Amino acid sequence: MIRASPSPPSNRLPRPMTQPWWQHDSHTVLDDDILIDGHSLTQLARQHGTPLYVYSRETVQRQLRKMQTALAAVRMPHRIYYAMKSNRHPGVLRAIRDLGDVGIDTCSPREVELALAAGFAPEEISFNAGMLSTAELAYLAASGVHCTLDTLSGLRRYAALVPAGTAVGLRFNPGVRVGYGDNPKMAYGDSKFGFEPDGLEQILETVAALGLRVDAVHMHIGWGLTQNSVPQVAKAFSRLAEIGRQIDGLKYINVGGGLGARYVEADQPLELSSWATLIAEILGPLGATIWCEPGTFVSASSGMLVVEANTTEARRGVTWLGVNAGFAINPNPSMYGIALTALALQQPRAEAAHAYTIAGNINESGDIWGRDMMLPLIQEGELVAFFPAGAYGSSMASDHCLRGKASEVMLETIAFPIPAIQNVLAIAEQGLPGAGSCAA
Numbered sequence: 001m002i003r004a005s006p007s008p009p010s011n012r013l014p015r016p017m018t019q020p021w022w023q024h025d026s027h028t029v030l031d032d033d034i035l036i037d038g039h040s041l042t043q044l045a046r047q048h049g050t051p052l053y054v055y056s057r058e059t060v061q062r063q064l065r066k067m068q069t070a071l072a073a074v075r076m077p078h079r080i081y082y083a084m085k086s087n088r089h090p091g092v093l094r095a096i097r098d099l100g101d102v103g104i105d106t107c108s109p110r111e112v113e114l115a116l117a118a119g120f121a122p123e124e125i126s127f128n129a130g131m132l133s134t135a136e137l138a139y140l141a142a143s144g145v146h147c148t149l150d151t152l153s154g155l156r157r158y159a160a161l162v163p164a165g166t167a168v169g170l171r172f173n174p175g176v177r178v179g180y181g182d183n184p185k186m187a188y189g190d191s192k193f194g195f196e197p198d199g200l201e202q203i204l205e206t207v208a209a210l211g212l213r214v215d216a217v218h219m220h221i222g223w224g225l226t227q228n229s230v231p232q233v234a235k236a237f238s239r240l241a242e243i244g245r246q247i248d249g250l251k252y253i254n255v256g257g258g259l260g261a262r263y264v265e266a267d268q269p270l271e272l273s274s275w276a277t278l279i280a281e282i283l284g285p286l287g288a289t290i291w292c293e294p295g296t297f298v299s300a301s302s303g304m305l306v307v308e309a310n311t312t313e314a315r316r317g318v319t320w321l322g323v324n325a326g327f328a329i330n331p332n333p334s335m336y337g338i339a340l341t342a343l344a345l346q347q348p349r350a351e352a353a354h355a356y357t358i359a360g361n362i363n364e365s366g367d368i369w370g371r372d373m374m375l376p377l378i379q380e381g382e383l384v385a386f387f388p389a390g391a392y393g394s395s396m397a398s399d400h401c402l403r404g405k406a407s408e409v410m411l412e413t414i415a416f417p418i419p420a421i422q423n424v425l426a427i428a429e430q431g432l433p434g435a436g437s438c439a440a
């Protein structure tokens with residue numbers, strides 16, 4: 001644990017402004033800094049160095065509460081399993097553990113180990129992955145976690161390792177291509193995942209012959225579902241309902257993850273209320289408990305990545321901005337074409353009037369954060385923050401080019417009252433309280 005950063009000097013108090021699109025309840029935007037849950041990102045960067053991931057515990061819990069509320073509002077019995085593949089920082093897992101009533105979704109034995117170490121009981125952990133070795137299946141069989149499988153090979157080898165009557169989930173491919181924008185990498189319609197629904201009869205015969213029992217059907221159709229994908233999501237839910245109706249003793253319907261976040265201003269993620277209504281209308285009549293596995297929705301907006309600009313240079317008509325982190329720290333832009341929004345951390349209110357192509361420090365031509373990213377004029381040595389950076393950033397990091405890891409900090413909320421505007425002058429004269437803590 002480290003002590004909180006001191007409160008911001010009075011000349012940096014918040015003043016009325018049009019709220020930037022990316023600002024949420026944990027953000028305070030100052031003239032020369034961004035606070036997360038009351039902590040100065042600039043000071044954290046000075047303290048821990050860059051590149052630095054900063055996560056908001058408050059945001060992780062708020063996102064989960066929103067999801068619980070949305071499902072309760074449509075009266076769906078449910079259980080949420082947070083997909084730890086999106087962010088497995090111990091502070092994130094602790095935030096979820098402390099919230100209670102939320103489980104963890106895992107996709108490898110080591111993720112199961114980490115979930116257990118974080119204090120989740122086996123019955124609070126779900127497992128969902130394919131292409132598993134027999135040794136991995138043996139680990140899962142012994143662990144007691146609920147497994148969802150999507151190959152006959154996996155079912156056969158798993159059945160040989162567990163007592164007769166063990167319950168399993170079956171993952172299906174509802175054959176709907178949908179995901180973030182038109183990005184084909186984000187839609188899993190013809191990917192490696194899931195049984196084909198038209199093989200259901202044979203799959204169920206095999207499961208019965210193996211002595212297993214199906215208690216759950218599952219789908220996960222794409223990353224970053226958008227509001228205009230409602231018709232396809234409805235279609236996928238309908239196909240899952242059709243499958244579920246043919247399974248005796250079905251207890252759970254797992255709709256996977258896929259709820260997104262705003263990565264750029266134009267994004268319109270699938271709204272929680274639309275998602276919950278579709279679940280209630282299409283899957284509700286089956287009478288099963290809804291399981292879901294959100295990753296991005298929970299972790300993305302909890303995180304900022306702070307980097308340092310080291311190079312500005314115009315070449316061939318392009319203004320390049322070099323920063324001290326690349327795809328080894330966050331592969332989303334280069335691997336999946338998902339742009340994050342770049343913010344000038346030390347001048348976040350300044351007009352973003354300059355187009356930069358932001359490049360990382362990995363010796364690969366594809367190490368680009370984004371082209372024509374709009375920022376104020378940036379000086380070498382200035383801090384830049386990428387948002388949202390909480391999902392699939394550090395969890396997918398590599399050590400390519402031996403650039404090392406980013407530091408990571410999970411913030412606890414500082415008891416730092418953001419003053420009402422009319423009180424600002426009075427409080428500024430007296431000084432502000434700044435007690436609180438954050439955990440590295």
Ligand SMILES: Cc1ncc(COP(=O)(O)O)c(C=O)c1O
Nearest residue numbers: 083220223257258293294295296
């Ligand atoms: C099976 C499964 N469930 C849940 C998730 C979490 O997805 P998201 O981050 O889109 O919510 C993933 C991510 O790839 C997944 O593969």
